[in-house]
Every structure is written in structure tokens, then in C-alpha cells.
Amino acid sequence: MAPSFGRCLQNKLWTGSWKKEDAPLPSLQSQNWRPGAVNRYLGRQREPSVCLCHSASAAVVPQKALEEKAEEFKLVYRFPWIKYCRVLSRLKLLQTATTMVTLPPVCYLYLQDQVSQGVLLYTTGIALFAGAMLYGMSYFFRRIIGLIYLNETGRTVKVAHLTFWGRRNDIYCPIEAVMTLDEVGDSKGELLLQFKRYNSTEILYFTLKFGQIVDKQRFTQIFGKLE
Known part of the structure; x- marks a missing residue:
């Protein structure tokens, strides 16, 4: 009885987690989903790419500075x-x-x-x-x-x-x-x-x-x- 109850509880947890991941984005027509929230959500989604751009530019700047500083x-x-x-x-x-x-x-x-x-x-x-x-x-x-x-x-x-x-x-x-x-x-x-x-x-x-x-x-x- 205990093993079957454990398996049922485990299946519910797995199905619940998959349902949360597969859940669609809230509709723009929802009362709780405002345009400002949409912008904040999209901004969070774009943050990694912005960080990568900043890191790439930071790596290029010292190289240019060294090239300008070095005199032939x-x-x-x-x-x-x-x-x-x-x-x-x-x-x-x-x-x-x-x-x-x-x-x-x-x-x-x-x-x-x-x-x-x-x-x-x-x-x-x-x-x-x-x-x-x-x-x-x-x-x-x-x-x-x-x-x-x-x-x-x-x-x-x-x-x-x-x-x-x-x-x-x-x-x-x-x-x-x-x-x-x-x-x-x-x-x-x-x-x-x-x-x-x-x-x-x-x-x-x-x-x-x-x-x-x-x-x-x-x-x-x-x-x-x-x-």
C-alpha cells in the first residue's frame, strides 16, 4: 500500500512540474497582465544577450587601448x-x-x-x-x-x-x-x-x-x- 501511494505521489509531482513548464504565457487580455509587465518580462529574457555584448566589448577595448599606446x-x-x-x-x-x-x-x-x-x-x-x-x-x-x-x-x-x-x-x-x-x-x-x-x-x-x-x-x- 505504501509503495503504490509513493509512486502515485511521485507521478503527480512530475506531471505538475511538466504542466508548469508547458503552461503558455499569460494573455495580454488578462486583467493581471499589463503592458509594463510584458516589457519587464521581455527585458528579463534579453538580459543574457546584453551581458554577452558588454563582455565582448570590454574585451575589445583593452586591446584597442594597447594598440594605440604602443608606438612603433x-x-x-x-x-x-x-x-x-x-x-x-x-x-x-x-x-x-x-x-x-x-x-x-x-x-x-x-x-x-x-x-x-x-x-x-x-x-x-x-x-x-x-x-x-x-x-x-x-x-x-x-x-x-x-x-x-x-x-x-x-x-x-x-x-x-x-x-x-x-x-x-x-x-x-x-x-x-x-x-x-x-x-x-x-x-x-x-x-x-x-x-x-x-x-x-x-x-x-x-x-x-x-x-x-x-x-x-x-x-x-x-x-x-x-x-
């Missing part, structure tokens, strides 16, 4: 050995940090009479020499230009060089601010050529003996004709 620069000059300068700069920085870290323990051991004075002087000399070499190498490497670019309009120059930590740093300047080789006084045969600007006292260097001119026309546009 053409490579004019490159120094292939800049990557080795970067490695040497970082290795020298690591070596200096290592010697500076080992110096305090050696001083402590010397005060405890566990190491001789010669070991202390030797460690101190290495640390000072490493610091001086780091300063000299970083001073030189930070002023060597690795890449020179010119944008498509020919109005902005981008120069890439190394920082103290061996990272890349880009400098942007108008082409009118860059001095030509005649104004600087350098000739093509010199090993290092100066990169000077009218609006800055910083001097960078590039070489034509070990570097490569990728675009000679744009290079002449920036630095003038090579003699």
Missing part, C-alpha cells in the same frame, strides 16, 4: 656585446656582495684570535678592490648604448642602456635634442662616439667598430652624415 620604433643601431656586458655587470655585483658579506665574520674571528692579521688584511683588500672594480665597471657599462631606435614619424629617439643593477633602461628624447657627430666633434674612425643631448648633461657612448648600423638612412637622420 625602428631599430637603427645595436651593440651585440651588450648582453655580455650585462652578465659581467651582474657577476661583478654578486662578487662584491659576497666579499662584503664575508668581511664582518672575518673581523669577528680576528677579534676572537681565531684568524691571523694577514687573513684579515687579505680579506679587506679583496673587498675594497671588488668595490672599486664594481664602481669602475658600472660607470663604464652604464654609459654604453646597446640599442638606438627611431620612431616611424622620425621625431622621437629611443636609447637603451644598462643600469647599475644590470637592467635595461630606455631614454626617450626628441630628435632635435640629439647632437650630430659634427656638433660633438667625433669622427667615424674613433672607437667610442659620444651621444650628447642639448637638454641633458649626461653623456652616453656607442661604437661603430664593434657595433652595427641596422638602418643607415635613419642613422644619418639622427647623427648626420658619416665622414
